[in-house]
Amino acid sequence: MATFSVPDQVPPVAEDCEKLRKAMQGLGTDEKAIISILAHRTARQRCSIRQIYVEKYGEDLFKELEKELSGDFLRAVLVWMPHPAERDAMLAKEATTSPKKSLEDYFVIMEIGCTRTSQELFQARQDYHDRYKRSLEEDVACCTSGDFRKLLVPLVTCYRYEPHDEALVDTALVNSEAKILHDKIFSDKDYSHEEIIRILTTRSKPHLRATLQNYNEQFGHPINKDLKTKPKDEYLALLRATIKCLTCPEKHFEKALRLSMKGLGTKEETLTRVVVTRAEVDMKPIMEQYQRKNNVPLVNDTKGDTSGDYLRMLLALIN
Amino acid sequence: MATFSVPDQVPPVAEDCEKLRKAMQGLGTDEKAIISILAHRTARQRCSIRQIYVEKYGEDLFKELEKELSGDFLRAVLVWMPHPAERDAMLAKEATTSPKKSLEDYFVIMEIGCTRTSQELFQARQDYHDRYKRSLEEDVACCTSGDFRKLLVPLVTCYRYEPHDEALVDTALVNSEAKILHDKIFSDKDYSHEEIIRILTTRSKPHLRATLQNYNEQFGHPINKDLKTKPKDEYLALLRATIKCLTCPEKHFEKALRLSMKGLGTKEETLTRVVVTRAEVDMKPIMEQYQRKNNVPLVNDTKGDTSGDYLRMLLALIN
Numbered sequence: 001m002a003t004f005s006v007p008d009q010v011p012p013v014a015e016d017c018e019k020l021r022k023a024m025q026g027l028g029t030d031e032k033a034i035i036s037i038l039a040h041r042t043a044r045q046r047c048s049i050r051q052i053y054v055e056k057y058g059e060d061l062f063k064e065l066e067k068e069l070s071g072d073f074l075r076a077v078l079v080w081m082p083h084p085a086e087r088d089a090m091l092a093k094e095a096t097t098s099p100k101k102s103l104e105d106y107f108v109i110m111e112i113g114c115t116r117t118s119q120e121l122f123q124a125r126q127d128y129h130d131r132y133k134r135s136l137e138e139d140v141a142c143c144t145s146g147d148f149r150k151l152l153v154p155l156v157t158c159y160r161y162e163p164h165d166e167a168l169v170d171t172a173l174v175n176s177e178a179k180i181l182h183d184k185i186f187s188d189k190d191y192s193h194e195e196i197i198r199i200l201t202t203r204s205k206p207h208l209r210a211t212l213q214n215y216n217e218q219f220g221h222p223i224n225k226d227l228k229t230k231p232k233d234e235y236l237a238l239l240r241a242t243i244k245c246l247t248c249p250e251k252h253f254e255k256a257l258r259l260s261m262k263g264l265g266t267k268e269e270t271l272t273r274v275v276v277t278r279a280e281v282d283m284k285p286i287m288e289q290y291q292r293k294n295n296v297p298l299v300n301d302t303k304g305d306t307s308g309d310y311l312r313m314l315l316a317l318i319n
Numbered sequence: 320m321a322t323f324s325v326p327d328q329v330p331p332v333a334e335d336c337e338k339l340r341k342a343m344q345g346l347g348t349d350e351k352a353i354i355s356i357l358a359h360r361t362a363r364q365r366c367s368i369r370q371i372y373v374e375k376y377g378e379d380l381f382k383e384l385e386k387e388l389s390g391d392f393l394r395a396v397l398v399w400m401p402h403p404a405e406r407d408a409m410l411a412k413e414a415t416t417s418p419k420k421s422l423e424d425y426f427v428i429m430e431i432g433c434t435r436t437s438q439e440l441f442q443a444r445q446d447y448h449d450r451y452k453r454s455l456e457e458d459v460a461c462c463t464s465g466d467f468r469k470l471l472v473p474l475v476t477c478y479r480y481e482p483h484d485e486a487l488v489d490t491a492l493v494n495s496e497a498k499i500l501h502d503k504i505f506s507d508k509d510y511s512h513e514e515i516i517r518i519l520t521t522r523s524k525p526h527l528r529a530t531l532q533n534y535n536e537q538f539g540h541p542i543n544k545d546l547k548t549k550p551k552d553e554y555l556a557l558l559r560a561t562i563k564c565l566t567c568p569e570k571h572f573e574k575a576l577r578l579s580m581k582g583l584g585t586k587e588e589t590l591t592r593v594v595v596t597r598a599e600v601d602m603k604p605i606m607e608q609y610q611r612k613n614n615v616p617l618v619n620d621t622k623g624d625t626s627g628d629y630l631r632m633l634l635a636l637i638n
Contacts, residue, residue: 122441122478125478126478129478129480129481133480133482133487134480135477135478135479135480135521135523136478137473137476137477137478137520137521138480138521138522138523141517141521142517142521149513149517150513153473153517153521154456154472154473154476157473157476157477157478158454158456158476159441159444159445159448159454159455159456159476160454161448161452161453161454161457162448163452168452194468194469198460198461198468198472201456202454202456202457202460202461202472203457204454204457
């Protein structure tokens with residue numbers, strides 16, 4: 001479900017490195033050449049390029065790119081380049097150390113906790129250790145408080161079971177936990193109750209999908225409708241996004257993309273994050289959801305909101 | 320710091336298997352032969368024996384042992400045999416599914432969360448997935464409530480940073496977190512406050528050791544003294560044991576061994592668990608602590624409280 005193309009015959013890594021070197025040498029930079037290579041290599045291939053580049057030229061490719069590129073284009077390239085676990089560690093660190101904590105920072109942390117596989121999340125935690133000499137949960141716990149902390153810390157520390165067969169979901173448990181969620185959310189309006197947190201942060205994704213479907217069937221309305229009682233409440237917004245990321249991530253990412261380009265101005269940080277982190281994973285269903293929801297292809301809106309090399313980089317990843 | 324011996328020249332695995340086979344064939348069982356092999360092989364060697372045994376004879380060694388041995392001796396052998404991650408998953412499952420949840424069950428879970436390395440704890444969580452088709456935290460959260468859940472779930476989900484150099488501990492942070500702990504524990508008597516949980520479940524062990532030492536120096540009394548205000552409170556007992564396991568595990572295990580043999584009767588389950596889970600790790604400092612605290616060697620007390628093949632198995636592991 002990836003949306004970027006890799007040539008059938010990928011050139012040798014050394015050849016990629018030579019072309020990149022050439023694109024950055026002398027006056028000016030050949031951005032198109034850079035995009036034509038880097039936007040069309042898998043994570044593993046990009047890591048090899050970085051490694052061979054430093055062996056060949058004694059320079060870190062990332063630092064070279066930083067010198068040559070700028071603005072949103074540079075940001076997109078630098079977020080795209082690393083191995084996903086390394087990228088997640090970097091995004092999480094930015095979010096946990098962001099001086100004015102915003103809902104967007106919480107979204108970054110939540111997305112890492114909810115939309116990666118259990119193994120990928122664990123790899124990001126390992127990379128976080130190696131890179132920052134601290135644990136991810138340590139920083140998430142430190143930079144949050146109250147309901148946000150209650151939800152985010154278990155989201156980034158969980159190691160969910162991933163059943164091979166969704167049919168194995170325990171229907172009695174699904175039924176009883178849908179009722180618990182309804183009691184706490186609809187009846188008590190106790191949105192950070194420990195039972196809500198327990199269910200959302202420990203159960204497998206197939207179990208959660210079945211539970212929320214059961215919620216809808218049993219009580220006649222989707223859970224996220226019951227979480228819209230206070231439209232401006234940021235914790236509720238995070239909770240709704242968490243539920244989406246756990247059960248239908250394409251809806252969350254579609255909305256993030258839509259809001260990043262809505263009205264005047266563009267939230268490039270969000271646009272870049274979503275495109276870059278999902279291009280190798282599930283960008284196709286996200287784009288389909290975008291088309292359904294907005295009656296316009298994501299590509300068209302992207303062309304309307306961005307330009308230049310930044311646009312070219314995004315298009316290379318989603319086209 | 321292991322306390323069992325492995326021969327300089329370990330026989331080929333096939334030879335071990337033949338001897339075990341012979342010890343269990345026909346009428347009667349040669350328990351001494353079984354101990355002389357299994358109690359003197361590392362975890363890796365024991366796993367190889369199990370694997371080769373099933374290849375050679377088409378029978379699972381564990382099931383064969385179950386048929387031939389009994390009582391506390393059987394239990395000790397069966398807990399000793401598996402790879403530590405597998406053993407931890409099994410012990411945790413027993414604790415989470417124990418029908419009458421006791422403080423001892425919480426201790427088992429807490430010990431796994433606190434006295435394994437970060438990687439070992441993660442391996443136990445992986446093994447738990449493979450074996451039980453659920454996550455460890457899912458079961459721990461389900462079988463606990465209130466303060467016990469608040470403490471135990473983050474203890475089994477954490478992936479603590481393990482600094483190579485203890486000198487890198489941030490002394491300003493140590494100082495301020497010692498103060499937070501003192502405020503919540505000594506002043507507010509709010510023993511399950513989220514800040515206590517955050518510090519104990521996310522900080523590295525060297526950081527925690529420095530913090531508790533600072534607590535003692537700054538306020539003139541050890542933290543565990545301030546946690547003894549309600550002698551019969553089980554949550555406080557768990558909290559004190561958690562702190563010991565995180566900062567000086569030999570003290571926790573010495574006490575567990577002492578209490579398992581104190582007075583009339585023996586708590587064989589505890590005795591077995593401590594000896595078997597620590598024999599390959601840190602039994603030596605635990606035995607030294609036992610001698611210091613009780614003025615008698617652990618071996619002597621073990622001889623006084625147990626007998627037969629069970630005693631012989633324990634002695635093989637701690638002698």
